[in-house]
Amino acid sequence: MRRENIKPHLIVENLEKSYENAGVLGTRKEVKALQGVSFSICRQSTLALVGESGSGKSTLAFCIACLERPTSGRIVIHGNETTALDEKQLRRVRPQVQLVFQDPARSLNPRFSALEIVSEPLLVQGRFHKREREDRARALLVQVGIPQEKVLRNAGEFSGGQRQRLAIARALALEPKLLILDEALSALDCSVQAQIANLLLELQSSLGLTYLFITHDFAMAGHLADEIAVMDGGKIVELGATEKVLRAPEQEVTRRLLVATPRLRAAAEMPQVV
Amino acid sequence: MTPLIEVQDLHVAYISRAGKKSLALAGISFDVRPGETLGVLGESGSGKSTLAAALLRLLPGNGEIQRGAVLFEGQDLLRAEPRTLERIRGDRIALIFQEPSLALHPTIRIGEQISDVLAAHESLSRSALRQKTLQLLAEVFPADPARIADSYLHQLSGGQQQRVLIAQAIACGPSLIVADEPTASLDPTTQQDILSLFRTLREKFNLSMILITHNPALLAGLADRVLVLYAGKVAEIGPTEKVLAFPQHPYTRALLQSMPRRLDEPAKGHKSKLPVIPGDAPNLEELANGCRFETRCADRMEMCTQREPEAVAVSEAHAVSCFKYGG
Numbered sequence: 001m002r003r004e005n006i007k008p009h010l011i012v013e014n015l016e017k018s019y020e021n022a023g024v025l026g027t028r029k030e031v032k033a034l035q036g037v038s039f040s041i042c043r044q045s046t047l048a049l050v051g052e053s054g055s056g057k058s059t060l061a062f063c064i065a066c067l068e069r070p071t072s073g074r075i076v077i078h079g080n081e082t083t084a085l086d087e088k089q090l091r092r093v094r095p096q097v098q099l100v101f102q103d104p105a106r107s108l109n110p111r112f113s114a115l116e117i118v119s120e121p122l123l124v125q126g127r128f129h130k131r132e133r134e135d136r137a138r139a140l141l142v143q144v145g146i147p148q149e150k151v152l153r154n155a156g157e158f159s160g161g162q163r164q165r166l167a168i169a170r171a172l173a174l175e176p177k178l179l180i181l182d183e184a185l186s187a188l189d190c191s192v193q194a195q196i197a198n199l200l201l202e203l204q205s206s207l208g209l210t211y212l213f214i215t216h217d218f219a220m221a222g223h224l225a226d227e228i229a230v231m232d233g234g235k236i237v238e239l240g241a242t243e244k245v246l247r248a249p250e251q252e253v254t255r256r257l258l259v260a261t262p263r264l265r266a267a268a269e270m271p272q273v274v
Numbered sequence: 275m276t277p278l279i280e281v282q283d284l285h286v287a288y289i290s291r292a293g294k295k296s297l298a299l300a301g302i303s304f305d306v307r308p309g310e311t312l313g314v315l316g317e318s319g320s321g322k323s324t325l326a327a328a329l330l331r332l333l334p335g336n337g338e339i340q341r342g343a344v345l346f347e348g349q350d351l352l353r354a355e356p357r358t359l360e361r362i363r364g365d366r367i368a369l370i371f372q373e374p375s376l377a378l379h380p381t382i383r384i385g386e387q388i389s390d391v392l393a394a395h396e397s398l399s400r401s402a403l404r405q406k407t408l409q410l411l412a413e414v415f416p417a418d419p420a421r422i423a424d425s426y427l428h429q430l431s432g433g434q435q436q437r438v439l440i441a442q443a444i445a446c447g448p449s450l451i452v453a454d455e456p457t458a459s460l461d462p463t464t465q466q467d468i469l470s471l472f473r474t475l476r477e478k479f480n481l482s483m484i485l486i487t488h489n490p491a492l493l494a495g496l497a498d499r500v501l502v503l504y505a506g507k508v509a510e511i512g513p514t515e516k517v518l519a520f521p522q523h524p525y526t527r528a529l530l531q532s533m534p535r536r537l538d539e540p541a542k543g544h545k546s547k548l549p550v551i552p553g554d555a556p557n558l559e560e561l562a563n564g565c566r567f568e569t570r571c572a573d574r575m576e577m578c579t580q581r582e583p584e585a586v587a588v589s590e591a592h593a594v595s596c597f598k599y600g601g
Contacts (some may be wrong), residue, residue: 052464053461161554191317191528191550194548197548216462222544223544223548224545260465262465262466264494
């Protein structure tokens with residue numbers, strides 16, 4: 001890792017989050033979704049968060065995106081301690097962290113044009129005049145690979161991969177430095193996953209983005225991430241450099257997840273296209 | 275060995291409201307032998323789900339089988355009487371769909387939903403029905419069939435729900451199971467559990483399977499042969515080890531190369547650009563004359579735009595539809 005990137009962009013310290021669920025006969029049952037979660041991500045690097053369903057990955061994402069309040073612990077984003085801010089101050093900080101979800105078919109309004117989808121965050125935040133909002137949205141759409149002549153088409157007319165490009169452009173509209181990619185590639189076809197993965201890498205280096213990449217897919221985590229954190233039962237059970245976690249996992253959970261990752265066994269003998 | 279099911283030159287079209295026709299399957303032929311698992315590999319729009327639905331004539335209202343035959347146990351399902359077809363569906367050929375939470379009823383106990391399948395195909399007394407239901411559940415939940423029988427959908431995890439669908443599928447002792455993305459919504463460990471359950475049941479009941487997926491890696495340890503579907507045509511079909519390790523069709527090759535391979539080859543290309551297939555899948559309403567992959571193909575030649583390639587055998591049981599091999 002380069003020296004100028006050493007300063008962490010996101011710091012999470014001892015984060016706890018409990019929910020109260022209704023139990024039998026009016027009793028309350030406490031569910032600990034996050035327990036003592038601590039990690040940090042350096043600027044322009046990627047941390048992959050891997051774990052089974054229900055391990056707390058999405059709760060953690062929502063806390064970092066300031067959409068859920070943690071029960072205790074600290075979150076510091078780009079020097080702002082978001083866990084110490086009130087609702088009004090949060091409104092100002094929230095744009096700095098943006099989310100991209102798994103299924104763009106459900107996270108985008110199919111009747112909105114690509115241009116409307118990408119300029120809407122600017123409208124909501126009351127930034128710029130209509131003309132400038134649209135110019136910015138156009139530029140972003142081109143940057144994520146949507147051809148200029150398609151920007152007035154409705155979201156519903158785009159393919160799954162292009163819709164995910166729209167979702168990424170919308171996430172970038174407010175110029176965040178941290179993107180939370182919550183299973184952002186999982187619903188896409190393999191060949192489209194590769195296209196979007198390349199786009200994410202390109203944007204990371206051109207815009208200096210920091211990624212929290214939440215996934216089930218160890219192979220893609222291995223490709224995109226600098227570090228991998230493995231979650232189980234609301235805790236981070238293993239955290240280390242990608243290479244190390246993949247080659248020499250220390251925890252049973254990690255080993256189990258690695259073994260379960262489907263792979264093309266004879267792939268090493270694959271002929272290369274010249 | 276005589277095939278259990280033989281699909282011949284299957285053509286399926288969808289007619290849009292504007293009257294436009296798009297050929298979702300344009301002449302598919304393959305067979306599945308008794309006890310064999312055929313993996314159907316295809317991306318969105320390749321026609322893989324249309325194939326699953328067309329085999330049992332379960333296409334939506336705007337879908338139309340235009341040509342072809344599906345020969346199963348001596349008859350052509352595409353020309354069978356509705357009553358014959360009804361007996362075959364669920365009884366001889368069972369379907370498993372992608373989203374188990376949508377395939378099961380939310381307010382009927384699981385046991386009853388399995389009994390319903392049994393009761394639809396044979397008449398059994400109440401106690402015999404209950405007993406058979408528990409036996410079936412024990413195949414997929416060895417530890418606790420009775421508790422699952424009394425549960426409701428919302429009390430089960432995604433993996434458990436998929437096990438229930440599998441119990442329903444094997445209820446009448448079918449000879450063929452068609453599973454359309456059966457593990458798509460599950461996390462990897464659960465996915466592996468379900469796949470090994472398939473392996474066990476396949477051996478135990480000598481089942482044939484058609485396993486439809488977009489993920490080549492899932493087929494690696496499970497399918498005997500792989501059929502690669504691209505834009506409604508068979509691009510390549512052959513033994514799994516051959517197709518996945520030595521893909522011959524330029525599409526299969528490009529598809530497999532676009533997958534990150536870090537777990538198999540740790541030293542390779544961290545954070546580097548993955549090789550991608552340029553462009554998008556073709557619009558089936560506006561197809562030109564030539565090969566359907568031509569516009570995206572790295573190996574295109576002049577003749578590729580003129581007509582569609584025929585399947586050519588490149589080795590025993592391995593056929594490719596590409597002019598590189600003669601076509």
